[in-house]
Amino acid sequence: MKLLVSLLLTLCVSLAWAGEAASPKLDIGKGGQCVEDTQWMRKNHMHLLKHGRDDALRLGIRDEKHSLKTCIECHASTKDDSVTARADSFCVGCHKYEAVKLDCFECHSGTRKSAWLQQRNAK
Amino acid sequence: MSDMDMDRRNFLKTSVGAAAVAIAPGMLLYSVAQAKSEGASSKVRWGMLIDTNQCKPGCNDCVTACNRENGLSGETKSTDSQWIRKIDIKDISTGREISLPMMCQHCENPPCVDVCPTNASMKRADGIVLVDKHRCIGCRYCMMACPYKARSFVHEALTDQNPDVPRGKGTVESCTLCVHRIDVGGKPACSEACPNKAIVFGDLNDENSEIAQKVRSVASVQVRADLRLNPGVRYQGI
Ligand code: SF4
Ligand code: SF4
Numbered sequence: 001m002k003l004l005v006s007l008l009l010t011l012c013v014s015l016a017w018a019g020e021a022a023s024p025k026l027d028i029g030k031g032g033q034c035v036e037d038t039q040w041m042r043k044n045h046m047h048l049l050k051h052g053r054d055d056a057l058r059l060g061i062r063d064e065k066h067s068l069k070t071c072i073e074c075h076a077s078t079k080d081d082s083v084t085a086r087a088d089s090f091c092v093g094c095h096k097y098e099a100v101k102l103d104c105f106e107c108h109s110g111t112r113k114s115a116w117l118q119q120r121n122a123k
Numbered sequence: 124m125s126d127m128d129m130d131r132r133n134f135l136k137t138s139v140g141a142a143a144v145a146i147a148p149g150m151l152l153y154s155v156a157q158a159k160s161e162g163a164s165s166k167v168r169w170g171m172l173i174d175t176n177q178c179k180p181g182c183n184d185c186v187t188a189c190n191r192e193n194g195l196s197g198e199t200k201s202t203d204s205q206w207i208r209k210i211d212i213k214d215i216s217t218g219r220e221i222s223l224p225m226m227c228q229h230c231e232n233p234p235c236v237d238v239c240p241t242n243a244s245m246k247r248a249d250g251i252v253l254v255d256k257h258r259c260i261g262c263r264y265c266m267m268a269c270p271y272k273a274r275s276f277v278h279e280a281l282t283d284q285n286p287d288v289p290r291g292k293g294t295v296e297s298c299t300l301c302v303h304r305i306d307v308g309g310k311p312a313c314s315e316a317c318p319n320k321a322i323v324f325g326d327l328n329d330e331n332s333e334i335a336q337k338v339r340s341v342a343s344v345q346v347r348a349d350l351r352l353n354p355g356v357r358y359q360g361i
Contacts, residue, residue: 057255060163060247062306069286107256107291109284116286120191 024097027088029075035065045071049104068104072112081115160306163249169300170250170327170355171314172334172343173223177321180222183209188316189226192301194285204275204290206298207313212361221361224313224322227252227273227298228346228354235265235274244295250355251300259294266295270347273297300324327355 034041036048048066055061064070075090076083083091084105091110095102109116189207190197199205207226213219233252236244243258244265254265254274266274274297277290284290287303301311309315314322325334337343343357 053257054255055162057253057257058245058247060249060302060306061160063159065159072286106280107284107289107294109286109289111283111286113286116283120285 024093025088026090026093027077027079027086028090029077029083030073032074034074035070068108069113072110076110076112076115081112082110084110163247163251165248166328167249168327168355169305170229170325170334170357171300171311172323172337173356173358174321174323175221175223175358175360177319178222178224178317179319180211180220182222182318184316184318185209185224185313185322188312189298192285192304192312193288193299194281194283194290202276202278204277204296206273206275206296223358223361225271225273225346226313226356227269227300228271228352228356229298229300231353231355233352234268234270238264238268240264247302251302251305252297253299253302254295254297256289256291256294256296261293261295263295269297270350270352 036044049068052063052066052068055063056067072083077085077089080086083089084102085092087093087096089110091102091105186207186209187197189195193206195204195206207224209222210225211220211222213221229250229252231246231250233244233246235252236246238244240262241258241260243255243260244252245255246252261276263276266272266276274295276295277292280292281290288299290296301309301313304310304312310324311322314324323334323337325332327335327338329335330339338357341359343359344361345352345354345357346361
């Protein structure tokens with residue numbers, strides 16, 4: 001029995017390691033302290049965004065702390081100011097790895113607002 | 124506008140910039156004081172008063188400003204989005220010609236909302252009529268229902284949208300009254316751009332606002348008032 005348990009344990013640990021090794025290398029942009037716990041965000045960011053979008057659009061309650069624009073402000077790459085432009089961009093990198101279709105950015109801009117404004121004002 | 128409302132708007136204006144504190148080189152700690160706004164209030168009724176006597180024929184500044192603000196191409200083919208148009212009209216019996224901008228009239232009883240099968244067309248508590256593109260299926264009933272031809276359908280995939288103005292293929296859109304500006308204490312881009320101050324924006328319910336004082340003292344009409352949709356946009360001199 002002891003042997004079985006230790007065998008299982010070793011298996012789990014090595015699997016977890018393998019998982020670590022294969023996990024995507026993301027460009028996290030400025031990064032730093034997230035507005036919520038990182039692990040919690042990995043699991044729940046979609047719920048925040050989904051409820052937030054209804055409140056913001058339909059009720060006009062704009063929650064700056066949890067808005068998509070705030071995510072992008074921190075996580076857009078410092079190289080190209082985007083969360084979607086490259087394969088390792090913050091949103092794209094992880095969604096590709098998890099094979100979850102990402103359609104926010106068909107309508108929403110994936111560019112940091114300050115950079116977008118600068119570009120527009122240069123035109 | 125009441126003092127309290129004014130305070131709230133000023134508060135919003137100053138607090139929208141995310142307050143960040145550097146805790147180490149390259150690391151930012153976002154302070155918890157980031158604003159969460161109270162939302163649209165039914166005490167407010169946003170509207171515009173357009174003085175056609177001040178609007179110059181040939182001037183297109185409001186349209187250009189709208190296109191720039193909302194990321195529209197500025198093309199006017201039948202498949203291009205137009206949120207605001209300049210219209211020239213002539214009274215045939217007198218020969219009098221006038222020019223005016225026409226956009227979503229932000230009806231109090233909007234037919235676009237009545238017909239929408241998905242509840243995507245909606246009116247905010249403060250009277251702004253919007254399309255919730257998360258729900259819109261692109262059926263375009265609202266475009267047919269709108270008596271002002273105010274809505275457009277996005278036919279092609281878009282890129283490089285304004286971060287404040289999400290827009291996308293397969294959904295219907297129209298003038299949002301620049302809701303993203305209003306919510307941070309600003310006013311619509313067209314109203315700001317008009318060199319002749321022909322477009323007055325404000326809260327019709329606040330008796331001290333410029334717009335409320337003006338509609339009280341000068342003659343103004345709603346376009347197709349006979350439909351009794353009670354638009355929030357009114358016109359002088361037509
Ligand atoms: S003008 Fe047209 S789009 Fe705007 S609220 Fe009225 S019916 Fe709806
Ligand atoms: S096109 Fe969209 S907003 Fe218009 S009626 Fe259909 S679902 Fe509603």
